[in-house]
Amino acid sequence: MKEIAVGVDIGGTYTKYGFVDKEGVVLAAGSIETTGHEDVEAYQVALKDAIEAKKNSLSENVEIVGVGIGAPNGNYYSGTIEQAPNLSWKGVVPFIELFKKHYDVPMALTNDANSAAIGEMLFGGAKGMKNFIVITLGTGLGSGIVVNGELVYGHDGFAGELGHVTIVRGGRQIPTGRRGSLEGYVSAPGICRTVFELMAEMIVDSEFRNIPYNKLTAKMVYEGALKGDPIAVEAFERTGKYLGEALSDTVMHLSPEAIFVFGGLASAGEFILNPTKKHMEDNLLPIFKNKVKILPSGLTETNAAVLGGSALVWQEIGR
Amino acid sequence: MKEIAVGVDIGGTYTKYGFVDKEGVVLAAGSIETTGHEDVEAYQVALKDAIEAKKNSLSENVEIVGVGIGAPNGNYYSGTIEQAPNLSWKGVVPFIELFKKHYDVPMALTNDANSAAIGEMLFGGAKGMKNFIVITLGTGLGSGIVVNGELVYGHDGFAGELGHVTIVRGGRQIPTGRRGSLEGYVSAPGICRTVFELMAEMIVDSEFRNIPYNKLTAKMVYEGALKGDPIAVEAFERTGKYLGEALSDTVMHLSPEAIFVFGGLASAGEFILNPTKKHMEDNLLPIFKNKVKILPSGLTETNAAVLGGSALVWQEIGR
Numbered sequence: 001m002k003e004i005a006v007g008v009d010i011g012g013t014y015t016k017y018g019f020v021d022k023e024g025v026v027l028a029a030g031s032i033e034t035t036g037h038e039d040v041e042a043y044q045v046a047l048k049d050a051i052e053a054k055k056n057s058l059s060e061n062v063e064i065v066g067v068g069i070g071a072p073n074g075n076y077y078s079g080t081i082e083q084a085p086n087l088s089w090k091g092v093v094p095f096i097e098l099f100k101k102h103y104d105v106p107m108a109l110t111n112d113a114n115s116a117a118i119g120e121m122l123f124g125g126a127k128g129m130k131n132f133i134v135i136t137l138g139t140g141l142g143s144g145i146v147v148n149g150e151l152v153y154g155h156d157g158f159a160g161e162l163g164h165v166t167i168v169r170g171g172r173q174i175p176t177g178r179r180g181s182l183e184g185y186v187s188a189p190g191i192c193r194t195v196f197e198l199m200a201e202m203i204v205d206s207e208f209r210n211i212p213y214n215k216l217t218a219k220m221v222y223e224g225a226l227k228g229d230p231i232a233v234e235a236f237e238r239t240g241k242y243l244g245e246a247l248s249d250t251v252m253h254l255s256p257e258a259i260f261v262f263g264g265l266a267s268a269g270e271f272i273l274n275p276t277k278k279h280m281e282d283n284l285l286p287i288f289k290n291k292v293k294i295l296p297s298g299l300t301e302t303n304a305a306v307l308g309g310s311a312l313v314w315q316e317i318g319r
Numbered sequence: 320m321k322e323i324a325v326g327v328d329i330g331g332t333y334t335k336y337g338f339v340d341k342e343g344v345v346l347a348a349g350s351i352e353t354t355g356h357e358d359v360e361a362y363q364v365a366l367k368d369a370i371e372a373k374k375n376s377l378s379e380n381v382e383i384v385g386v387g388i389g390a391p392n393g394n395y396y397s398g399t400i401e402q403a404p405n406l407s408w409k410g411v412v413p414f415i416e417l418f419k420k421h422y423d424v425p426m427a428l429t430n431d432a433n434s435a436a437i438g439e440m441l442f443g444g445a446k447g448m449k450n451f452i453v454i455t456l457g458t459g460l461g462s463g464i465v466v467n468g469e470l471v472y473g474h475d476g477f478a479g480e481l482g483h484v485t486i487v488r489g490g491r492q493i494p495t496g497r498r499g500s501l502e503g504y505v506s507a508p509g510i511c512r513t514v515f516e517l518m519a520e521m522i523v524d525s526e527f528r529n530i531p532y533n534k535l536t537a538k539m540v541y542e543g544a545l546k547g548d549p550i551a552v553e554a555f556e557r558t559g560k561y562l563g564e565a566l567s568d569t570v571m572h573l574s575p576e577a578i579f580v581f582g583g584l585a586s587a588g589e590f591i592l593n594p595t596k597k598h599m600e601d602n603l604l605p606i607f608k609n610k611v612k613i614l615p616s617g618l619t620e621t622n623a624a625v626l627g628g629s630a631l632v633w634q635e636i637g638r
Contacts, residue, residue, distance in 0.1 A: 073606065082606065083605065083606065130474070131473050131474040131478075145572065145573075147466050147467070147469075147471050147473075148466070148467070148469055148471070150466075150467055152466050152467070152572075152573060152574075153574070154450050154466075154573050154574025154575060155449070155450045155574055155575055155576035155610070155611075156574055156606075156607075156610055157574075158574050158606050158607065159450075159572065159573050159574035160572065160574075161571045161572075161604060161606075161607075162571065162572065164571050164604050165568040165571050165572070166564065166567070166568060166602060169564070176604075177604055178602055178604075245485065245488070248485070249484040249485060249568065250572065252480045252481065252483050252484050253464065253471075253478065253479065253480075253481065253484070253569065253572055253573070254464075254471060254473055254478050254572070255471075255472070255473025255474055255475055255476075255477050255478035255479075256473060256474055257474035283485060283497055285480060285483050285495075285496055285497075286402070287392065287401065287402065287475075287477050287480075288475075288477065288480075291474070291475055292474075
C-alpha cells in the first residue's frame with residue numbers, strides 16, 4: 001500500500017483536496033464547495049465523502065497517513081479556525097477535533113500561506129533553505145516565514161501576517177484590518193485600486209479610462225502592461241514599490257536567504273518582481289544589500305494548495 | 320574550581336567584561352577603553368591583560384569555560400565584526416579568530432542587542448519564553464529576536480535590525496541608515512529631536528525653550544516629564560507612538576509573547592511604555608490584540624552587558 005498524505009486547502013468558495021506522496025507527487029485531486037452546508041460538521045461529512053470516493057476510484061490501494069489543512073486564520077497550536085472573515089463558520093471552530101471523528105490519523109492545520117511556505121520548503125524552490133519567506137498574492141496578501149528551518153507560528157499560532165503591516169499610515173481602507181495595510185496596495189484588488197489612483201493622478205491615455213471600477217481585474221492590468229499601456233506599467237511599478245519597501249522592513253527583521261512570491265499577481269513575473277527587488281534594495285542597510293533573492297514560487301498554482309497541506313503532514317511525521 | 324564564562328561588551332568608548340557563573344551571578348567585572356589602541360590585536364592584548372589581572376585578584380580559583388562577546392555588527396556565524404560604524408576597526412575584523420590566540424575555549428560573538436536577548440532568556444524576564452523580542456534604547460535602537468527558543472540570526476547573521484525599519488517614509492536623516500528609520504525617532508537622540516520638533520509645532524511654555532539643541536539630553540527630557548513639562552510629556556507620548564506603530568508591524572511578523580524594553584530611555588518607565596503599548600494595540604489586527612506584553616527588561620543596566628555576553632557562552636555549551 002502506498003502511503004499518502006491528504007492535503008486540504010479551504011478557500012472562501014471552494015475546498016481543494018489531493019493525495020500526495022512523500023516525494024510531492026499528486027496522485028489525485030478534487031474539490032467541493034465550501035459554502036452551502038448546514039454547519040461545519042455537515043461540511044466535513046461532504047469533504048470526507050469526496051475524499052473516500054476519490055480514494056476508491058484510484059487504481060492502486062493507498063493508506064492515508066495524515067491530513068494537513070490550510071485554512072484562513074488556521075491556528076497551528078490549537079487546530080482551530082478562528083474568526084475567519086471569508087468563511088461562514090463564525091467564532092472558534094475546533095476543526096481538527098471534529099475531523100478526527102472521520103480519520104484517526106495525525107492532522108495539522110495552519111493558514112494557507114504558512115502551508116504554502118512548508119510546501120515550498122519540501123517540494124518547491126526553498127529545498128535546503130533554512131531562512132526564507134513566502135508571500136502569496138491573491139485577493140489578499142498572505143505570508144509564511146521560515147526561520148532556522150522551522151515555520152514561525154509565534155506565541156499564539158498567528159505569526160506571519162505581513163499583509164497587515166502598515167505601508168501608508170492612514171492610507172487605504174481594507175475590508176479587514178487597519179487603514180494603509182500592505183494588502184490594500186499589493187494584491188489583486190490593490191493593483192486595480194492603484195490603476196484608478198493613477199488615472200486620477202496622470203494625464204496619459206489608457207485603455208482603462210473606458211472601464212468601470214467594478215469591471216477591472218488584475219489580469220486585465222497584466223494584459224495591459226504586456227501591451228505597454230502606461231497606466232498598467234506604472235501600476236506594476238508602484239505595486240512593486242510598496243511591496244519592496246515593506247519587504248525591506250521584513251529583511252531588517254529576519255535577514256532571509258530568499259523571498260518567494262506566489263499567486264495570481266506573481267504570474268505577472270518581472271513586471272512585479274523587478275520593481276519589488278529594486279525598491280527593497282533601495283531601502284536596505286548596506287549589510288543586507290544584494291543578498292536576498294526575490295524569486296517566483298517553485299510550485300505551480302494548480303497543485304500548490306494541496307502540496308502545502310500535505311507538506312504539513314510529511315513535516316510533522318518527519319520530526 | 321568554579322566554572323565561569325567571560326562576558327564581553329564592546330562599545331564605542333568602553334569595553335566591559337565580567338565573570339559570570341552558570342546561575343547568572345557576576346563574580347567580578349571591569350572595563351577598558353575601546354579606543355586608543357594601535358589596532359585590534361593591541362586592543363585584544365589589553366583586554367586579555369585586564370581579564371587576567373581581574374582573574375588573579377579573585378579570592379577563589381576560576382576556570383574560564385568560554386568567552387561571549389557582544390559587539391556592534393557582530394556576526395554570529397563568522398565571529399567577525401563587520402563595518403561597525405562606531406568602532407575604529409574598519410572592514411571585516413576576524414575578532415574570534417584573533418582572540419583564540421589568547422584563550423583556547425569556546426567563543427561566540429553577536430551584536431549587543433542579540434546578546435541582551437539571550438541574557439534576558441537565561442537570566443532575566445524571559446525565562447521560559449520561546450518567542451519574545453528585546454528592544455535596546457540608547458544612542459541607537461537595537462533588537463534581538465527569539466523564535467521557538469532560538470535567537471534569530473537569519474541567513475547572514477545580521478537579523479534583528481529593527482532600528483532600521485522605516486517609520487516615516489522620507490523622514491529624519493540618521494548618521495547610518497535610511498531617512499525615516501525608527502532609530503531616528505526612538506532613541507536618546509531621537510527623543511531630543513522630537514522635543515525640538517514639538518517646540519516648533521506647539522506654542523506651550525517649556526523649560527526646553529531656553530536650552531540649545533546641543534545641550535539637551537534624554538535624561539533632561541525625562542526629568543522634565545517628571546515635573547510635568549508639557550513638551551517633555553508630549554515628546555514621550557510621540558516617541559511611544561512611533562515605537563508602538565513599529566512594534567505592531569513586528570507583532571504581525573512574529574506574534575511574540577512579550578517585548579522587553581531595555582536601556583537608558585527605557586528607564587523612563589511608564590512615560591515610554593504606556594504610549595508604546597497603546598499605539599501598538601491600536602494598530603494590531605483583532606487576533607493579536609491584548610496578547611503581547613510590553614515589559615521593562617528583567618536585567619539591570621549595570622550588569623546586563625556582561626550577562627548577555629556570558630549567556631551566549633552558557634547557551635552554546637548547553638546545546
